[in-house]
Amino acid sequence: MTDTTELQTEDGLRALVRAILERNGCRPEVAATLAANCVAAERDGSVSHGLFRVDGYVSTLRSGWVDGTAVPVVEDRAPGCIAVDAANGFTQVALAAARPAFVRKVRENGIAMLGIRNSHHLAALWPDVEPFAEEGLIALSMINSMTCSVPVGAKKPVFGTNPLAMAVPAGAEGVLVFDMATTTMANGDVRVARAEGRMLPPGTGVDRDGNPTGDPAAILDGGALVPFGGHKGSLISMMVELLCAGLGGGNFSWEFDWSTHPGAQTPHTGQLFICIDPARGGGLPFGLRAETLIAQMRAAGLDHFPGERRHHTRAQRAEGIPVSSGRMARLRALASGAE
Numbered sequence: 001m002t003d004t005t006e007l008q009t010e011d012g013l014r015a016l017v018r019a020i021l022e023r024n025g026c027r028p029e030v031a032a033t034l035a036a037n038c039v040a041a042e043r044d045g046s047v048s049h050g051l052f053r054v055d056g057y058v059s060t061l062r063s064g065w066v067d068g069t070a071v072p073v074v075e076d077r078a079p080g081c082i083a084v085d086a087a088n089g090f091t092q093v094a095l096a097a098a099r100p101a102f103v104r105k106v107r108e109n110g111i112a113m114l115g116i117r118n119s120h121h122l123a124a125l126w127p128d129v130e131p132f133a134e135e136g137l138i139a140l141s142m143i144n145s146m147t148c149s150v151p152v153g154a155k156k157p158v159f160g161t162n163p164l165a166m167a168v169p170a171g172a173e174g175v176l177v178f179d180m181a182t183t184t185m186a187n188g189d190v191r192v193a194r195a196e197g198r199m200l201p202p203g204t205g206v207d208r209d210g211n212p213t214g215d216p217a218a219i220l221d222g223g224a225l226v227p228f229g230g231h232k233g234s235l236i237s238m239m240v241e242l243l244c245a246g247l248g249g250g251n252f253s254w255e256f257d258w259s260t261h262p263g264a265q266t267p268h269t270g271q272l273f274i275c276i277d278p279a280r281g282g283g284l285p286f287g288l289r290a291e292t293l294i295a296q297m298r299a300a301g302l303d304h305f306p307g308e309r310r311h312h313t314r315a316q317r318a319e320g321i322p323v324s325s326g327r328m329a330r331l332r333a334l335a336s337g338a339e
């Protein structure tokens with residue numbers, strides 16, 4: 001059968017994903033939060049963390065690995081520090097619970113930290129930071145994932161894919177947002193490449209014997225990824241482990257064992273946020289300075305600013321989000337309980 005593409009509304013997709021998540025054990029608020037996240041990623045062309053992940057959420061929930069009904073516990077630790085125990089639930093739900101108090105602290109102190117632990121994340125990071133920049137704040141976030149990256153100089157994996165994201169208000173330029181795994185690629189993108197039968201650049205990862213490879217199957221089946229940018233990326237990945245697990249109180253990427261829950265796909269780790277009110281900086285208005293930097297980079301020939309591709313895709317999809325008929329059939333079957 002030919003796989004055609006159907007245009008879907010954002011609201012319609014959200015309702016569908018929400019129904020799937022509720023059917024598989026999420027309370028309504030959790031299902032709504034994750035559905036909004038997942039559909040936003042699909043809408044913006046973040047393919048590896050959009051609808052592609054719905055099966056992963058379902059198999060994880062069915063395995064009993066994560067608690068879709070968890071109620072996060074928000075702890076006020078200091079004038080500039082909040083900690084959240086996500087109670088084995090999803091990180092985005094913990095963020096939503098702590099957000100009002102966190103933003104209040106950022107505005108009051110100029111800077112604040114939020115550490116989320118005992119939490120699960122199967123999504124892109126940019127949806128977590130972009131809204132802070134939209135309300136005028138600088139936001140940094142990082143999260144450690146599951147052991148699948150060999151530190152430079154090591155013989156076996158230690159780190160996760162450990163993404164780092166930053167969003168800033170850039171004056172007339174809108175918001176500038178980057179969101180990057182600290183491995184050569186996100187694990188999700190390696191999975192997409194395997195599903196599409198595509199080879200990756202040589203050296204994207206290593207096979208089970210430690211030999212450099214661009215074969216996604218070899219990376220995923222017993223092999224591993226490697227940090228981006230040699231030893232420097234390796235150190236940034238180490239920083240993510242230190243801040244999320246060491247400081248925030250989550251598991252290190254190797255400290256959880258999901259083998260007892262076949263089907264589990266959500267790393268059980270931690271996420272850290274640092275937010276800053278740019279009005280408390282020391283120089284000219286931050287937005288103006290960001291505009292100046294962007295203008296200089298443009299003049300130097302740069303034509304790709306992080307976040308721009310997604311925002312352009314979002315604007316192009318105002319009339320609808322293209323989804324393959326095969327994927328829609330799968331989503332409808334999951335929503336109706338047929339699968």
Ligand code: NDP
Binds near residue numbers: 046143144163186305
């Ligand atoms: P990419 O390498 O595709 O992109 C990384 C960043 O670089 C993006 O902000 C992108 O912006 C920007 N970018 C891409 N090309 C250029 C260019 N030529 N010039 C300037 N900027 C550029 O992402 P990754 O593969 O590293 O990560 C993919 C996703 O996986 C992320 O959303 C990440 O959060 C997610 N992930 C989640 C994990 C988790 O534990 N939850 C673990 C690891 C990854 P733009 O896309 O706007 O072009």
Ligand code: PYC
Binds near residue numbers: 123145161189
């Ligand atoms: O793509 O590396 C990844 C990833 C890990 C957890 C969620 N996404």
